[in-house]
Amino acid sequence: xxxxxxxxxxxxxxxxxxxxxxxxxxxxxxxxxxxxxxxxxxxxxxxxxxxxxxxxxxxxxxxxxxxxxxxxxxxxxxxxxxxxxxxxxxxxxxxxxxxxxxxxxxxxxxxxx
Amino acid sequence: xxxxxxxxxxxxxxxxxxxxxxxxxxxxxxxxxxxxxxxxxxxxxxxxxxxxxxxxxxxxxxxxxxxxxxxxxxxxxxxxxxxxxxxxxxxxxxxxxxxxxxxxxxxxx
Numbered sequence: 001x002x003x004x005x006x007x008x009x010x011x012x013x014x015x016x017x018x019x020x021x022x023x024x025x026x027x028x029x030x031x032x033x034x035x036x037x038x039x040x041x042x043x044x045x046x047x048x049x050x051x052x053x054x055x056x057x058x059x060x061x062x063x064x065x066x067x068x069x070x071x072x073x074x075x076x077x078x079x080x081x082x083x084x085x086x087x088x089x090x091x092x093x094x095x096x097x098x099x100x101x102x103x104x105x106x107x108x109x110x111x112x113x
Numbered sequence: 114x115x116x117x118x119x120x121x122x123x124x125x126x127x128x129x130x131x132x133x134x135x136x137x138x139x140x141x142x143x144x145x146x147x148x149x150x151x152x153x154x155x156x157x158x159x160x161x162x163x164x165x166x167x168x169x170x171x172x173x174x175x176x177x178x179x180x181x182x183x184x185x186x187x188x189x190x191x192x193x194x195x196x197x198x199x200x201x202x203x204x205x206x207x208x209x210x211x212x213x214x215x216x217x218x219x220x221x222x
Contacts, residue, residue, distance in 0.1 A: 040121070042200060042215035043157065090156055094210065101147045101202055102210060104156040 003027070006091050006105035014113055019078040021108050023091030029103075030096035032074035034058075034066065037088040037107070046089075049074055050096065081112045116140060117203050119213035127221055130191045134216045136201030137183045145204040146177055146184045150197050151215060157200060160186075191220045 007022035025032065033048040035058075045058030047066040055066050063085060067075040074093075078085055088109050092102035119136045126132045138146075146163035161168055163175040163184045174187040184201055198215040205211070 037151070039153070040217075042151070042198065043212045045212075088154065101145075101149075101159060101204070107154075107156045109154065 004091055004093050004103050004105040006108050008108050009106060010109050012111045012113060013081050015081060015083060017081045019081050019110070021076040021089055021110070023074045023105055024072050025093040025103070026072065027093065028071065029093040030071070031094040032068065033092040033102060034074065034076045035090045035092065036060070037090055043090065046076065083112050086110060086112045117201060117211045117213040119201055119216045121214055121216060123217040123219050125219045125221060126191055128191055128193060131187065131189045132191055132218060133185055133187045134199055135183050135185050136213050138203045139182070140205050141182060142206035143203045144206050147202040148175055148186050149200040149202055151200050152197050160199070193220050193222065196220045
């Protein structure tokens with residue numbers, strides 16, 4: 001079974017802090033994704049990566065950056081956290097070119113105070 | 114026009130009702146289709162794949178209509194526990210994965 005692990009289930013940070021959300025997958029998937037999930041808005045893609053050191057902006061990249069130094073790890077960075085970034089963050093991975101959907105991590109519920 | 118569109122609802126139905134959601138997609142070359150269930154504060158869970166021949170899993174039936182470019186999800190005998198947001202997912206011929214906005218279902222006693 002594919003395992004996508006997010007480093008924290010719950011996180012509380014202060015406005016202006018730099019926040020790192022870590023995600024690791026163990027199935028050698030090329031593609032990794034970061035989403036945020038907000039009530040009434042469904043899932044929105046922040047950034048994705050097709051392979052190591054590659055990254056592409058999703059639908060809502062503003063205020064975020066990512067890092068993919070190793071294939072198994074995809075980090076989401078909030079450069080200067082703001083209250084409107086309080087959300088549920090979901091990491092996912094997928095085999096490149098697969099017709100199968102993504103595998104999701106358990107999510108990180110981030111609160112910015 | 115969005116690549117994948119769903120009626121956000123909410124759909125409010127009584128227990129025992131049959132309810133159906135549709136999801137339209139714009140890329141006729143799309144390859145694969147899925148329904149996910151999204152519960153508040155939890156990660157999305159794959160509900161079922163969608164095939165042209167139809168796919169049934171207990172009270173749930175998923176259908177693909179390629180000619181009209183939509184997929185559907187039918188839930189029979191609704192339970193309170195079916196209350197959730199249902200996301201459709203489309204994978205294009207280029208491997209791009211697109212989520213719909215989600216349709217919210219509220220099943221009332």
